Amino acid sequence: MAIDDSRTALLDAGERLIAERGVEVPLRDIAAAAGQRNNSAVHYYFDSRAGLVEAIVERRMNWLEDRRMHLLATHESDGTAHDLRTLVAMLVLPILELTGQRRVTHYGRFLEVVRAHPVIADIGRLAGADRAAVRIITTRLAAALAHLPPPRRRQRLETMATVMFALIADYERALETRLRTPAPESDAAEIVAMIVAMLTVPAR
Missing domain, CATH: 1.10.10 (Arc Repressor Mutant, subunit A)
Structure with a gap:
């Protein structure tokens, strides 16, 4: 080999x-x-084990970064690149495309597992916050939530990554156990809708 x-x-x-x-x-x-x-x-x-985990994250992140940059360019041209739902979709859809189009069946579950491990310094890095596309998207998400107090806004954006990984992991499990049949557009729309609902629930 x-x-x-x-x-x-x-x-x-x-x-x-x-x-x-x-x-x-x-x-x-x-x-x-x-x-x-x-x-x-x-x-x-x-x-080391840490080196393996980092290499797995990096391998997928390169493709995800390219895909998100393409989506950003597309939405810039049609004027929707600052819409909250569109921004969330640009984070979610590429990971689901790994599952549906590229037959990557465990990456969502992998992210869910390693997100709390010391190998990964913080949730932002795991989500790809050091990449230009994710940095642009998260900056615009923060602007879309500017009506929230800064601590609450920061908390919701940090929680968003955790929720996103958990929902995609559950989706992978459901497909693997045949509890559901793939319906890429509606599946993606439902996951995006749940994340948007979490981000926009009125502050108490």
């Missing part, structure tokens, strides 16, 4: 097993699932 193939197999196996069994799944199990006879394969390619 070529080096690139071995690395990809470890990323695939790590994403799936961490999603199913948690961050502390034995690294030898990940190596075995990736077809590696060497139990130290994860250390060889990624130095």
Whole structure:
């Protein structure tokens, strides 16, 4: 197996097993699932468990960033790039597209698992806040919620990422267990609607 193939197999196996069994799944199990006879394969390619988790996040983030930049350009041209629902959709839809179009079946569950792990310094980084597209979207979301007191606005935006990961993880589980059949447009609209409702509920 070529080096690139071995690395990809470890990323695939790590994403799936961490999603199913948690961050502390034995690294030898990940190596075995990736077809590696060497139990130290994860250390060889990624130095550590933390390195593997970061590599899994980064691999998907690159594609998500490109997709969100494309969506931003599209919505800039039609004048909807500052609409709250559109902004939320630009965060949600690309992750659902990974599931539907690119057959990535565990990434939402992986994000849900690792979001609370010390490997990931904060929820903003996990959501891709260091990427230009996400930074633009979250800045505009904050502006759309400018009527809220700053602490409440910050709390809702931080909670939004947690809610988004949980809803997408539940969606993946429902598809895997055949509790629902895919209906990409309506499924995405429902997830976006729930997040928008959380963001816009009147402040007490």
